Amino acid sequence: MRLLDRMSLATDQHFVFAPLSTWMQLTTLLEGARGTTLQEMKKVTHMFRSKCNRRNQRKIMNELKQDIYPQMNMSSAIVLDSAYDIKHNYLDEVKYGGVRIFVVDFDEPQKAAARINEYLFDSSSMEEMMFPQDFQHTTVLTADAGYFMSEWKTPFQTIQTEVSPFYDEKNFEIGKVNLMRQTGVFSMTTIPTIKATVLELKCSDRISMLLFLPVEGASIYQVYESLMNIRLQSIIMRLERDRRKDVDVYLPRFEIVTDVDNLPELLYDMGVKKMFYPRTADFHGMSDYKLFVSMVQQKSRIEVTEGGVVANFVPQMLISGQNYKTFKANRPFAFMVVDRTTELILFAGMYSQPSLY
Template identity: 30%
Template sequence: MEMYIFAASVCFLIGVTVGGSQQFSLSDSVNAFGVNLLGETVNQAGDSINIALSTYTVWYLMSILAEGSRDNTARQLENTLKIPQDKSPLRINFQNFSDTLLTRANGVRLELNTAIFSNKDFPVKKSFEALLHEYYKVALKPVNFKSPTQAASFINEYVAQATRNRIPVLVSTSDVSNAQVFLTSILYFKGQWKRPFNVSASHRETFYDEKNMKIGEVDMMYQTGIFPYSRIEEIKAHVLELPYGANRKMSMVVILPFKGQNIAGVLNSMIKVPFSSIITSLEEAEQQFVDEDVHVYLPRFKISSDFNLNIVLNKMGIKDVFDLDKANLLGMFDHYLYLSRLIQKAEIEVNEDGTVASAASGGFLQNKSQPPRFRANKPFLYFIVEKSTKSIVFAGKVSNPDIPK
């Protein structure tokens, strides 16, 4: 059994009646937005909810909207996504980034499918279509939204194929009954641990909440080995990296708050610390403690999430694109449209073999004279990361042990 992750993010665009720059780092943009999105989703979902979230596909879709937006709609998207007003650096960086990100290697596969389903009455502007084709690898699919049943079936078939039928139904007839344009971005990831856990070492163990109260039991996986591990004082957390595949191109980074700290506090601290610096801290730890084992305890878990992200994105500063009176997407269409909602369905399953998903600089390294124990028996964060770009593609939180045996 392999570890898997899959996710589908979608935007519904509804028609309405008319009434200088610093050096740009795409990975920093992706990561800053991803940490903020996870943090705000945690705030909205509550402490006890497990979360699976493809932060990258949301960033990707909203960046496409930013390319086609104008005026205040554009400024809000640019500020929240951390992308420049002059999109030239974004476009150039994205081409290289996308080629690097997509992976089909020994033990690891990462795929991304992005499409715009558009009503023939609301065609994409030719100039915008050319932009999408040249830089963003977005497929354009004509759909007859006047037949919602037909449109929903067509979209669901596309999503099912892209997720290996893990998401057979993403939208219903009622979902698309008022839509004029539908954007979707689908992530599929499958990875085998570089060092799989031994199934015979897994055992039932108590899981605690953030107040150190027992809330149930989990199937706790265990192994000891040489893994990048660090105590990072800036975020007040233990950080562990579990690589996938023979070439370690992808990894899961697990972040466990220090005793007395909680997930919300760690996320607030991470907003102030570039995620790339956390990866750098792990790399430095690996070099400094090259021959030292880490005792790893990680629960087997499976999480399914289904979110409407309108409120979350609104809280983050993206407001006008959801407002039928203020949205300006005239760079994409000759008609006035607004984003009625952005939804995402995602799932992650982690076991002894791996994962499947269809998504600090100056850190203090504690002396590891005693082999450290990384025991994830309380709420923790996880991030699926592409190592060469140090970029987050998927993220989430495990809060409770509602996990099938």
């Protein structure tokens, strides 16, 4: 949550980010770190368990990535220079951790960049993110690309989507959106400690999108700031404890693509510092030579649509009555795509810049 909070400040509160991918990259690098570099990374990733437990945790993450494909995908890569004799025991240790390790010749940057981009964007339909010049004066690069495409257990009906105003936090209209709508039984609760009403939209038995709409008088940034003081498990338990309700749901149809190239700055602010400097980085678990990380970047994409049209259209389910609650995201809101099984945040972000998508 600390990293997401910093992302909100760096992106004008309109972004999507895959925190799990960055965490997996850091824990994979951690296995080759030593000394104070290792201690910094352990503190930020909370990886204080034994190597056996860490190995099991990475195995769970890898299985998760396979289970959620193709609705969403996260392709993470760590790129190492073959000139530095990368240790085979390190490569064996992290082989099944969900992050692909590439050992390539940095003296052939065009070939190396093409290979990494082919892996990152094989199924994400996004532009390349690694270029030949990235391989100059460096030894370790990391990059990941991820996408989420909504596929609801209960789809929205396209016939209900209408062009509607979108407002800022002072209730001034700032644009138009295609506002989707559906009425049904959902888990929804208001949590005073985070100053937001939370709605759960299920994508599958395992994956859900949580929507956070600030209560009156609260800003979307205040919601994100407050989320640092509550565990995801507590939010899920609160949703399960409160009875499911009849809710009239309004949600913009949208796409957000975020290219994050300042992750080193964000990680530095959180306490991961030494791995970015040749003089202080200690990765002797990877190589007997001096290695340091010079680039950490991520490109994420989220697409939220009606999720398909079902044939068994039931008109009465789309008629609101007096007993229906309303969740209308026609003003800035936050979202998280979560795995209920592991209680992990797969994607998260904010929506505050309206457009007709």
